[in-house]
Amino acid sequence: MADWGSHLSTMRSTAPLVLNITNFVAMNVMANVLLATGASPAMAHAEEEIAEITALSDALTINFGTADAGWMRGIFRAVETARGQGIPWVLDPVAVGVSTLRKQTAARLIEMGPAVIRGNASEILVLAGQGAGGKGVDATDGVTEAAAAARALASRTGAVVAVTGAVDYVTDGCRAFSVANGHPLMPRVTALGCSLTGVVGAFLVGQPTLEAATAALACYGVAGERAGKCASGPGSFAVDFLDALAALTPDELSQMARVTPA
Amino acid sequence: MADWGSHLSTMRSTAPLVLNITNFVAMNVMANVLLATGASPAMAHAEEEIAEITALSDALTINFGTADAGWMRGIFRAVETARGQGIPWVLDPVAVGVSTLRKQTAARLIEMGPAVIRGNASEILVLAGQGAGGKGVDATDGVTEAAAAARALASRTGAVVAVTGAVDYVTDGCRAFSVANGHPLMPRVTALGCSLTGVVGAFLVGQPTLEAATAALACYGVAGERAGKCASGPGSFAVDFLDALAALTPDELSQMARVTPA
Amino acid sequence: MADWGSHLSTMRSTAPLVLNITNFVAMNVMANVLLATGASPAMAHAEEEIAEITALSDALTINFGTADAGWMRGIFRAVETARGQGIPWVLDPVAVGVSTLRKQTAARLIEMGPAVIRGNASEILVLAGQGAGGKGVDATDGVTEAAAAARALASRTGAVVAVTGAVDYVTDGCRAFSVANGHPLMPRVTALGCSLTGVVGAFLVGQPTLEAATAALACYGVAGERAGKCASGPGSFAVDFLDALAALTPDELSQMARVTPA
Structure with missing residues (x-):
């Protein structure tokens, strides 16, 4: 049994x-999720x-879900700082299919060296130049359909690509894991x-990227x-989920994780 | 017994x-409320x-509660798109009485053909050119006092006007319903x-406006x-309310709705 | 036994x-906290x-946690209005140590007559010109270490300074209370x-500042x-806390408050 819990500890x-x-929409939930899991969240954009x-931070995550032109400038400045300082960063191409602004922004960002790209199947297909993009923020494609696109995207960008859904798929382009946990x-x-x-983002700090991302999903x-x-x-x-994140021990994670090479 | 539950199904x-x-303040709650009720929410403004x-959406709702000049441009662009494509939209004139910006914006928006205007009694009275506007976002006037203003506003604009409070009042200017449910x-x-x-907004899609709005309130x-x-x-x-929205069946809605012609 | 509950009533x-x-991050929680405690919240910034x-409000609170240049203009305009009309206002110098923008903004704001400055120990130390500023929004200094800085800051600005942590410390520069409640x-x-x-901010309205701030913390x-x-x-x-704020009676507050002169 792989020791996925060690990444949590x-x-x-x-x-x-x-x-x-x-x-x-996500800011408050995300801060609470990070606190409950055991990380220290910060939200800023100006x-x-x-x-x-950014220079004070251990990791950076980017989601342009409600961003406008001013926010986009903040996003690029943050990513440039992270790159310059070797801070790992994660790209969440939320609903990338719904607008030209998102597609163009995502196209620039994936060239800037994200450690991980995490999206649903429809979002990953759009990034890979395939698929119509889902319904708003929701996927209309399955994870299995997106696996080949994820591998190609990972190989092209050097990022680990995580496709999340009922069963998640995580790949660095060579190796891959599927994660069958969830509700x-x-x-x-x-x-x-x-x-x-x-x-x-929290799990990446000081840990190997593919394993860290997989452990975070599990x-x-x-x-x-x-x-x-x-x-x-x-x-x-939603309430019980925060309690469960806070209560979860590394041992329980190791025992309950349903991760298999894919 | 009118079959209000059929609108939910x-x-x-x-x-x-x-x-x-x-x-x-509302974004996260609203997204969860829409998901729980059975719709697919999207939040964007740029x-x-x-x-x-907007062009991808089935309905649009507008609330300028924390909007500034940039957001107002997004609002008008969205409404113009919705009008051009026949997408129904709902106006929520939140706390319209507290600033000149809100009064002017609301005055322009009600001329742009909302399918429904939903507000509390104080907000509807301000839109109708009466009343001082409440205390911040809270009504200081009763729904009954606002009924005549709602009918006049509906007749003038062609919108269905929904005044919400302890007992809601919904009118298209000719017919009207009162909805006595709530807590x-x-x-x-x-x-x-x-x-x-x-x-x-979710109920409006493909359904007659007055009945759809009334069913949504019920x-x-x-x-x-x-x-x-x-x-x-x-x-x-707040937690139980989301669970209740998700668990509510059309039959239960039909049985428990306390809607009467008004 | 001091009657701290009377401030709540x-x-x-x-x-x-x-x-x-x-x-x-805070807007929705803050609005619910104020409603549960018994005040009427408003959120706006444009x-x-x-x-x-601001001119319609009984009190104003300022937190520049995710503010950019546009928001900063709104903040200063609100504070100027509050000053001109004698409306009490509270400064929350959140994570003031993380950026030059925050330090400069805070330096200007503390000269504009806040009734209360409320922060964690690291934030108060930064305002007093000491300390490195904590880790993001979290304090890395203890309240005891910040007490002298709080007294000096209060004496210099005329504000009541509240340092919150496991045991809170509140001072007007002469008198001080410690509040040992919390979880x-x-x-x-x-x-x-x-x-x-x-x-x-809610407790300040019509009440003596030091006692009102202390009662709010208790x-x-x-x-x-x-x-x-x-x-x-x-x-x-988080759920139970809102229920508890709403259920708390003035008598219970008087009985359970652990406030001592400090």
Whole structure:
């Protein structure tokens, strides 16, 4: 049994400061998810200060879900700072198919060396130049259909690509894992996908990218399974999920993770 | 017994993509409310992409609660796109009485053909040129006092006007319904009024406006009643309310709706 | 036994309209916290309307957590309006140490007569010209280390300074109180510190500043203790905390407050 829980304990022992430029819908949830998992979240975006704050951070995550032109400038400044300082960063190409602004921004960002690209199947297909892009923020394509696109995208960009859905698929272009943890209520709570991007960022700090991203996905899915045991619907699930993330131990993660080479 | 539940099942069968330009306080709640009810929410506002995203959507809702000049440009671009493509849209004139910016924006928007205007009594009175405008976002006038103003506003604009409060009043200027469902904790949870605007948008898609808006209000109020049965305060009410929206069946809505011609 | 509960009943009897310019992470939580405690929250920031809305408000609170240049203009306009009209306002110098923009903004704001400055130990030390500023939004210094800095800052600015942490310290430069209420889960829920700033604003209206701020901190801490009795983690704590704020009576606050002259 691979020791996926060790990645959680490593992350918690450093409590990395994860800076997130994300959308307005996700900010509060993402901060709570990161706190519950054991990381230290920061949210900021202003062009005037983002380089300074990025330089203080251990990891950076980018989601342009509600960004406008001003935010895009902050995003690029943050990513440039992260690159310059060797800070790992994660790209979440949320709903990339819905606008030209998103497609162009994503095209520039994937050339700037993200450590991980995390999206749903429709988003990854759009990045790979395939697929229509889903329905708003929701995927209309399956993870299996996106696996080849993910491998190609990983090979081309050098990023680890994580396609999340009922069963997640994570690849660096050569090796790949599938993660079968999770719960059907997870896509019924807004911003849980966006918030996962932050958790991936937290796990990256000082850990090998493919394994760290895989462990982050397993951690999230296992917490979802535990939350789903008692939840009466999406409202109580969201509450129980935070409790489950905080209560999850590395041992439990190692035991419950359903990760297989893919 | 009118079959109000049929409007819920029609909405769920299409899971309409509802684009919402709303305030920062409401965004996350509104997305969760729409997901729980059975619709597919989207939040975006940037002038650079809003026309493209509007064109992909089944309905649009507008709330200028925390908007500034840049957001207002996005709002008008979205509404113009919706008009051009026959996409129904809902106006939520939140706290319209508190600033000149809001009054002027609302005055322009009500001339642009909203399918529904949903507000509290004080907001509707301000739109109708009466009343001082409430206390911040909260109504200081009763729904009954606003009924005549609502009918006049509906007749003048062609919109269905929904005045929400302890007992809601919905009118197209000729016919009217009152909806007596709800729970006293609902105004104690922030953004539930704003989020209702999204649900009204979801119900509009492919359904007759007056009946759809009335059914949306009844659905919301019935879920509130169910949530209120077990809640210990506003925190647990907010959680239970999402669970109740997700669990509510069309049959239960038909049975519990307290809608009467008014 | 000092009657700290009387400050809560005074606040509730007027249900003051508290206008908050705060960060995106905190807005929803802060509005719910204010509603649960018994105040009437408003959130707005746009330069175009903020003066009008400030003039309608009973108190103002400022937190520049996710502000950019445009928001900063709104902040200064609101503060100028509050000063001109004698409306008390509270400064929350969130993560002031992380950027030049924040340090400069805070330096200007503390000269503009805040009634209260509320921050964690690291933030107060930065304002006093000491300390490195913590880790993101989290304090890395203790309240005791910041007490002298708080007294000096209060004497220099005329503001009451509240340093919050495991045991809070509140001073006007001459007198001081410590508040020993609270629960270890409070810093594990994002935005509870930011939201406390709003509650301080609510208590200020028509009440002596040092006592009002102290009572607000005690109220918050006592509600935290009650919420902590049943919570299973940070998710359920956040829910129970809102219920506890709403359920707390003035008598219970008087009995449970652990406030001592310091």
